[in-house]
Amino acid sequence: MSVFPYLIVIELLLVGLYGIATSRNTIHLVSCLFVAQSSTYLLLLSIGYLQGGTAPITDEIPGHARMVDPVVQALTLTDIVVGAAVSALLLAFALQRHKLTGTLDPRKEPPQRG
Amino acid sequence: MSGKRRHLPFFLGALLFGASLLRALDALPPFGDYRGTYGPAILVTMEPLRHVQQAVASVTFDYRGFDTLGEEFILFAAVAGCLLLLRRQESEVAQEPVDQTSDRQWIQPAPAVLGLGVLMFPFTLLLGIYIVLHGHLTPGGGFQGGVLLATAFYYVYLSGEYDDLLGMSRDHTVSHLEAGGAAGYVIIGLLALPAGYRYLHNLLPLGDKGELLSAGTLPLLNITVGTEVTSAFLLLIVAFLRQVLVIRKEKKP
Numbered sequence: 001m002s003v004f005p006y007l008i009v010i011e012l013l014l015v016g017l018y019g020i021a022t023s024r025n026t027i028h029l030v031s032c033l034f035v036a037q038s039s040t041y042l043l044l045l046s047i048g049y050l051q052g053g054t055a056p057i058t059d060e061i062p063g064h065a066r067m068v069d070p071v072v073q074a075l076t077l078t079d080i081v082v083g084a085a086v087s088a089l090l091l092a093f094a095l096q097r098h099k100l101t102g103t104l105d106p107r108k109e110p111p112q113r114g
Numbered sequence: 115m116s117g118k119r120r121h122l123p124f125f126l127g128a129l130l131f132g133a134s135l136l137r138a139l140d141a142l143p144p145f146g147d148y149r150g151t152y153g154p155a156i157l158v159t160m161e162p163l164r165h166v167q168q169a170v171a172s173v174t175f176d177y178r179g180f181d182t183l184g185e186e187f188i189l190f191a192a193v194a195g196c197l198l199l200l201r202r203q204e205s206e207v208a209q210e211p212v213d214q215t216s217d218r219q220w221i222q223p224a225p226a227v228l229g230l231g232v233l234m235f236p237f238t239l240l241l242g243i244y245i246v247l248h249g250h251l252t253p254g255g256g257f258q259g260g261v262l263l264a265t266a267f268y269y270v271y272l273s274g275e276y277d278d279l280l281g282m283s284r285d286h287t288v289s290h291l292e293a294g295g296a297a298g299y300v301i302i303g304l305l306a307l308p309a310g311y312r313y314l315h316n317l318l319p320l321g322d323k324g325e326l327l328s329a330g331t332l333p334l335l336n337i338t339v340g341t342e343v344t345s346a347f348l349l350l351i352v353a354f355l356r357q358v359l360v361i362r363k364e365k366k367p
Contacts, residue, residue, distance in 0.1 A: 003144070010135045014131070051146035068148070069152070071150070074170050085346075
């Protein structure tokens with residue numbers, strides 16, 4: 001049980017990578033990238049978790065209560081924001097590629113010229 | 115190469131990668147047995163030193179405030195890139211959006227949809243503002259509240275028409291707000307420099323813990339981030355909707 005969350009992290013990462021490697025559609029590929037990235041959220045939160053710990057907000061909780069690590073939670077927040085922004089940018093790329101080549105399949109697109 | 119054989123290199127690589135990840139689990143402390151030192155240090159010092167009771171906001175905007183500046187500019191750059199990519203291209207024309215069904219004169223949202231939109235818009239707006247302003251007291255902050263605020267405006271589109279949403283972004287107000295939000299964070303940080311302090315040093319009085327006006331510059335930073343995130347998500351949705359509804363391939367004469 002003590003490694004179960006980490007196993008889910010590895011599974012999510014590999015499932016996401018499998019999707020990226022086998023994807024036939026750029027939008028599907030971006031979704032798979034998001035799945036792979038969500039494994040990092042789980043990893044960060046699992047590392048900071050303390051058995052029986054509460055949220056790191058000191059309002060009206062007894063002084064001896066143990067709290068989970070706020071640093072990894074702040075990092076997860078960063079992770080989510082960056083993930084959303086990068087996904088939007090990738091989807092904009094996919095849209096313009098579709099306009100130019102008429103396909104969303106990353107394998108069918110002709111080689112890029114610089 | 116056929117489809118299945120193409121995947122073979124991936125499966126080999128994934129097997130090796132997965133095995134090494136499993137091997138790495140040995141060195142991790144068991145789940146729930148947290149042994150870090152930074153977290154407890156922050157939890158002990160944030161109340162006496164910073165008068166903050168929400169540790170995540172304290173880390174984001176105070177202990178790691180400079181990193182959040184970088185994070186904010188990743189968002190800013192990504193949105194700028196999106197807007198740059200989603201402009202009308204030379205080969206395209208912009209048209210007024212047209213109704214795809216021909217048997218009706220104008221779009222009439224169902225009364226239930228309209229009613230729900232009118233009901234949800236002010237509540238979501240209020241909740242978003244609350245979450246931004248109370249970021250240093252309760253769970254939330256500029257990033258989370260900003261997304262909620264942008265959602266409030268999505269209700270306008272969902273229960274009304276595209277034009278209702280477009281009207282808000284037509285005169286660049288939202289763009290200015292986004293730039294203003296990003297610049298606000300930089301400027302609040304810079305204000306400490308002439309006084310001889312380091313960047314993002316907390317100049318304002320810290321106030322009483324738990325009060326709305328406490329924690330120095332932290333609520334101000336929350337507001338700038340909230341403004342930027344709200345405008346960024348609004349700009350994104352408008353840019354993507356423009357692609358679908360307004361921009362058309364130019365027809366050859």
